[in-house]
Amino acid sequence: MSDINFYHPEERPWPNPRLDYASIIGHTTADSVRLWLRADRPGDYWLVVASNPIPTHGTPEITASDEQSYTFLLSTDAGETQEIPTERIYPLEFDSGYDITKVVDLEGLQPDSRYYYCLLQTNSENPWILGHEDKLSVQTFPEHTNEFNFGLYSCHMPYDGRKLVNMEMWDLFYQELSDVQARFIIGAGDQMYVDGNLQLNVWSWLRQVKDQMPNRYDMIYWYRDLFRGYWGVLPVRRVLRSFPCYMIWDDHEIMDGWGSFTEKELVAQVDATLNEEEREYHLALTQEMFQAAKQVYYEYEHSHNPPTDDTIEQFDYEFNCGCSAFYVLDMRGHRDFNRDSLRILENSSGNA
Numbered sequence: 001m002s003d004i005n006f007y008h009p010e011e012r013p014w015p016n017p018r019l020d021y022a023s024i025i026g027h028t029t030a031d032s033v034r035l036w037l038r039a040d041r042p043g044d045y046w047l048v049v050a051s052n053p054i055p056t057h058g059t060p061e062i063t064a065s066d067e068q069s070y071t072f073l074l075s076t077d078a079g080e081t082q083e084i085p086t087e088r089i090y091p092l093e094f095d096s097g098y099d100i101t102k103v104v105d106l107e108g109l110q111p112d113s114r115y116y117y118c119l120l121q122t123n124s125e126n127p128w129i130l131g132h133e134d135k136l137s138v139q140t141f142p143e144h145t146n147e148f149n150f151g152l153y154s155c156h157m158p159y160d161g162r163k164l165v166n167m168e169m170w171d172l173f174y175q176e177l178s179d180v181q182a183r184f185i186i187g188a189g190d191q192m193y194v195d196g197n198l199q200l201n202v203w204s205w206l207r208q209v210k211d212q213m214p215n216r217y218d219m220i221y222w223y224r225d226l227f228r229g230y231w232g233v234l235p236v237r238r239v240l241r242s243f244p245c246y247m248i249w250d251d252h253e254i255m256d257g258w259g260s261f262t263e264k265e266l267v268a269q270v271d272a273t274l275n276e277e278e279r280e281y282h283l284a285l286t287q288e289m290f291q292a293a294k295q296v297y298y299e300y301e302h303s304h305n306p307p308t309d310d311t312i313e314q315f316d317y318e319f320n321c322g323c324s325a326f327y328v329l330d331m332r333g334h335r336d337f338n339r340d341s342l343r344i345l346e347n348s349s350g351n352a
Contacts, residue, residue: 004214006222012200012229015164019228021119021129022237025138026103026304027319028184028244030111033138036304037119037130038101039094045129046120047090047104048072054118055084056132062089062122087115098299099224112142136241141183145322151177151185151243154250157196158233170235177243183321185243186328189250191301192230194223194293196252202226202289203255203269210270210285219292227300246319247301248328254293255286259335259344294333 019038026034039045046062048054058074061081065071070089075081087109094100109115115138118131130136142148151173158164177185194202202222206214231237239245251258255269263283268274270282294313305328308314315330329345337343 004209004212004218006202006205006225007200014229014232015159015162016229016233019232019237022231022241023117023119023130023136024240024304025242025244027246027306028138028141029320030141030143031107031109033106033109033115033140033244034304034306035104035106035117035138036101037092037094037104038099039119039129040100042095042100043093043121044123045092045094046070046122047092047117048084048086048120048131049088049090049106049115049117050084050086051113051115052085053116053135054131056118056128060120060122060127062120098303099296101299101303103303106138109140111140114139138244141321148183148322148324149177149180150321151182152188153185154188155190155252156187156230156236157190157193158230158236159197159200161197161199164233167233167235170233170239174235174239174242177239182243185239185245186326187245187247187301189248189331190252191247191249192226193252194226194254195256200226200229206285206289207270207272210282214285216288216292219289220295223293223296224299227296231300246305246317246326246328248305248315248330249297249301249332251332253297253301254290254332258290258332260337263338 020040022038024036026036028034035047037047048062055074058076061073061075063071063073070091072084072086072089073081074084088106090104092102092104094102106115116131117136117138119129120127121129153173158166195204198204205222206219231240261269264274266286267279267282270285271278275282297315302308302315306317306319308317313333315333316328318325318327320326331344335344
C-alpha cells in the first residue's frame with residue numbers, strides 16, 4: 001500500500017474514540033447467532049460462550065484436552081482456580097485481512113435463550129478484551145411467536161464540525177428497544193457518511209491526492225478509517241452489541257447519489273475541470289473507489305447479515321422472525337443509470 005494517509009490525525013473531527021475492539025450481533029435464528037468481532041491488533045484469541053453470566057474477576061486461562069475440547073479456568077488473587085461452565089469455546093486467529101474483523105456462527109443453540117460471551121487473549125498482559133466491563137450476551141429467536149417488536153434506523157450522521165450531536169437519540173433508541181424487548185433492528189442505509197463532513201470527505205480527499213495515483217488498497221484504508229470513526233461513538237456501539245442488527249447500505253457508504261450519475265457527472269466528482277485528456281483515468285478512479293467501498297461494506301456491514309451468494313456479489317437477503325418474513329433489497333450494489341435497462345437492480349449475471 002502506498003503512503004497516502006487519509007488526512008492528518010489532528011485534522012480529523014473525531015471527538016469520540018475510534019472503533020478498536022468491538023462486537024455486533026448479526027443474523028439470528030431460533031438456534032444460531034452470527035457474531036461480528038473486531039480486534040485492535042492481530043493475534044490469537046478465544047471466544048467463550050456460556051449459559052450464565054461469565055465471572056471476570058481473576059486471570060482467565062484456556063486449557064485443551066484435544067483440538068476440539070477446551071476448558072475455561074479462572075484464577076483469583078487469592079490463588080484459587082475454578083473451572084467456569086461454558087457452552088462453547090472458539091479459538092480465533094485475527095489477521096490484518098478484513099481490517100482485523102471476524103464473523104463467528106454460534107450454532108446448536110436453544111430457542112429463545114440468552115447466552116453470554118467474552119473475548120480473551122490469554123497470552124496478553126491484559127487478557128480480558130470484551131465482556132469484562134459490560135456483560136455481553138446474545139438471545140436466539142423463539143421458534144414460534146405471533147408478536148414481536150423490532151427497531152429501524154438510518155442516516156447515522158453524528159457530527160457537526162468537530163462536535164458530537166444528537167447522541168440523546170441513540171440513548172433513547174436503546175432505552176425504547178430495551179423497554180419493548182425488541183428482537184432485532186434494521187439499519188436501513190447510510191450507517192456512516194463518506195461525504196457528510198467537510199473536514200472528512202473521502203471524495204474531496206481523492207481530488208487532493210489523485211495525482212499521486214492512489215490504488216484500491218489506499219482507498220480501502222480510507223473507507224475503513226471512516227467506519228472506525230463513525231462507529232466508535234459509544235451509544236452506537238451499545239445498540240449494535242445489544243440487539244441483532246441487520247444492515248444494508250445506501251449511497252453515503254459510497255458517494256452521495258451513487259449510481260444515478262452520467263459518466264460526465266461522475267468524472268466531475270473527481271475532476272471539476274472535466275479535463276478530457278484525463279477522463280478515462282478519473283472514471284477509472286471512481287470505479288476503484290466503488291470497489292473499495294464494496295469491500296469495506298462487506299467487512300463492516302454485510303458480513304454479519306444472512307449469508308448470500310458471493311459469486312454474484314449479492315447483498316440483498318431475507319430472514320424470518322416468528323410468523324414474519326423479511327426481505328432486504330440492495331438499491332446500490334448494482335445500480336447504474338447509464339444502462340439502457342435494469343438500471344437499479346441488475347445483478348452481475350445481467351438479470352433483474
